[in-house]
Amino acid sequence: xxxxxxxxxxxxxxxxxxxxxxxxxxxxxxxxxxxxxxxxxxxxxxxxxxxxxxxxxxxxxxxxxxxxxxxxxxxxxxxxxxxxxxxxxxxxxxxxxxxxxxxxxxxxxxxxxxxxxxxxxxxxxxxxxxxxxxxxxxxxxxxxxxxxxxxxxxxxxxxxxxxxxxxxxxxxxxxxxxxxxxxxxxxxxxxxxxxxxxxxxxxxxxxxxxxxxxxxxxxxxxxxxxxxxxxxxxxxxxxxxxxxxxxxxxxxxxxxxxxxxxxxxxxxxxxxxxxxxxxxxxxxxxxxxxxxxxxxxxxxxxxxxxxxxxxxxxxxxxxxxxxxxxxxxxxxxxxxxxxxxxxxxxxxxxxxxxxxxxxxxxxxxxxxxxxxxxxxxxxxxxxxxxxxxxxxxxxxx
Numbered sequence: 001x002x003x004x005x006x007x008x009x010x011x012x013x014x015x016x017x018x019x020x021x022x023x024x025x026x027x028x029x030x031x032x033x034x035x036x037x038x039x040x041x042x043x044x045x046x047x048x049x050x051x052x053x054x055x056x057x058x059x060x061x062x063x064x065x066x067x068x069x070x071x072x073x074x075x076x077x078x079x080x081x082x083x084x085x086x087x088x089x090x091x092x093x094x095x096x097x098x099x100x101x102x103x104x105x106x107x108x109x110x111x112x113x114x115x116x117x118x119x120x121x122x123x124x125x126x127x128x129x130x131x132x133x134x135x136x137x138x139x140x141x142x143x144x145x146x147x148x149x150x151x152x153x154x155x156x157x158x159x160x161x162x163x164x165x166x167x168x169x170x171x172x173x174x175x176x177x178x179x180x181x182x183x184x185x186x187x188x189x190x191x192x193x194x195x196x197x198x199x200x201x202x203x204x205x206x207x208x209x210x211x212x213x214x215x216x217x218x219x220x221x222x223x224x225x226x227x228x229x230x231x232x233x234x235x236x237x238x239x240x241x242x243x244x245x246x247x248x249x250x251x252x253x254x255x256x257x258x259x260x261x262x263x264x265x266x267x268x269x270x271x272x273x274x275x276x277x278x279x280x281x282x283x284x285x286x287x288x289x290x291x292x293x294x295x296x297x298x299x300x301x302x303x304x305x306x307x308x309x310x311x312x313x314x315x316x317x318x319x320x321x322x323x324x325x326x327x328x329x330x331x332x333x334x335x336x337x338x339x340x341x342x343x344x345x346x347x348x349x350x351x352x353x354x355x356x357x358x359x360x361x362x363x364x365x366x367x368x369x370x371x372x373x374x375x376x377x378x379x380x381x382x383x384x385x386x387x388x389x390x391x392x393x394x395x396x397x
Contacts, residue, residue: 001372002034004080006100007091008060008068010039010052014239014265015066015209016292017116020154020176021091022268025051027177027365036083038076038096040067053079055096065209065241069095077103085109087372091116093144101147110149110379112372115141115158118289138165145169150375152368154290155311170378172371176292177364180356183299187273195236195261197277202226202233204335205278205302207271207293208285210241215307218284218328220250220260225332227259230339238274240265275300280322280338283307284331295359303342305335321352 005025009017025035040057055072059065076096080088080103088111090100097113104111119137145151145167152174153159159171197203204226208214216237223235237247237260244262251257266274275281281297283306288294294315297304304322306312316322325334357363 001028002036002083002086003028003372004036004038004083004085004088004100004103005091006038006076006088006096006103008040008057008094008096009066009092010037011268012042012044013065013067014268016176016288016290017091019268019292020114020116023177023179023361024365024368026179027361028369031365031369033369034083036079036085038079038100040069040096042067055099057095069099073099073102076100077106080107087112087376089114089372090148093140097144101144110375112150112152112375113145113148114152114154115145115162116154116289118158118161118287142166145171149379150371152371157309157311158289172367174364174367174371175290175295175359177359177361178292178296178299179361180299182269183272183275183296184301185272187270187276189270189273191236191273191277195234195263197234197261198232202230202339203278203280204233204235205238205274205281205297206235206283207238207274207281207297208283210237210239210244210247212243213285213287214241215284215286215328216243216247217250218331219282220247220254220256221328222284222332222335223256223259224254226335227256229336233259235260236274236278237262238266238271239263271296272300275302278302280305280335282331282335284328299356299359303338305331305338315355321355 005021007017007021009015010021011018025037028035035051037052039052039054041054045054055069057067057069060068076099085107087109088100088104090097090111090113101111120134123132141162142165145162146169148169151162151167151169151171153162153171154176156173159173162171192199206216206219210216226233248262251260275297281302281304283293283304286307291311294304294306294312298321306324308324308326312324316324323334323338325331
């Protein structure tokens with residue numbers, strides 16, 4: 001099968017979407033399929049990238065580390081004809097998502113879509129939330145998803161949101177998997193030594209883009225409570241973003257700066273070193289459609305404290321892999337409660353093994369492939385015609 005993945009976000013941009021697409025690409029290729037990624041230009045991208053086609057783009061409003069393509073639709077169609085694509089898989093509802101749908105329609109092939117982002121949490125990036133409203137998100141999401149051959153949602157939360165928007169197209173929940181081997185492999189780096197942290201000191205980890213929707217402020221404000229019981233504890237904040245300086249100033253104001261390490265952005269292949277160097281992964285975000293970092297942490301052997309949601313409650317309950325809380329004011333005490341009882345709450349090795357298997361990249365790839373085949377079969381039943389480029393080549397012959 002020849003698959004074209006259309007996305008506005010891909011490496012060297014660091015995001016959950018980029019990581020998810022890379023994981024999917026690797027799994028599809030491991031099964032013998034051909035994958036080409038159609039994405040935006042990026043100043044940091046390598047000059048030669050086999051299997052990647054980039055289109056002229058500009059930064060997205062105040063979300064400067066994300067980009068949107070502003071041309072290339074006909075070029076994408078020409079390239080897709082040359083590649084003889086069998087299926088298009090879009091990962092954005094905007095520029096290259098629209099291009100992917102156009103390509104699929106012109107070639108007479110199915111377009112499957114993954115709905116990654118809970119956009120209502122990001123409206124402040126466009127004119128400080130004064131132009132776009134949740135009602136606009138509803139209309140765009142509903143229209144885009146209903147014009148596809150099928151929709152993949154990374155969680156029940158995302159699926160329920162789409163149903164609320166009025167999406168009638170088939171929606172399949174397929175959580176993004178993680179490469180267990182990469183995350184469990186012992187790191188060659190000693191993060192504690194690099195960050196001047198003693199081996200016997202408690203380490204909490206935050207790993208995400210540094211932006212308001214990630215709610216890292218709540219973690220910083222909760223950390224003094226942890227320091228009250230563990231005076232030598234350290235908090236590692238991994239990531240970069242528009243509010244880094246604001247967070248650094250907050251740590252100063254809270255008098256916790258000596259105990260906090262801001263590392264900046266790290267390469268995706270190095271995150272396992274940070275998980276493995278930490279005692280607990282803490283996430284206060286409410287904007288996640290799935291929360292890829294949750295399962296990355298668990299796969300790397302680090303339990304989590306996260307805001308309560310149907311997904312995180314299920315994930316943690318499955319193998320006693322941490323603890324959830326409801327309100328930001330409870331975060332610090334929740335961390336302490338977990339630490340106090342962590343020995344008594346150790347997960348059953350069999351439960352942990354079963355959970356890890358269910359969130360593996362292998363299962364993820366197999367489930368997506370299964371959905372591709374179902375979408376292609378349904379598409380052909382609904383529109384039993386040959387792709388346009390096949391008909392054209394036959395007429396020329």
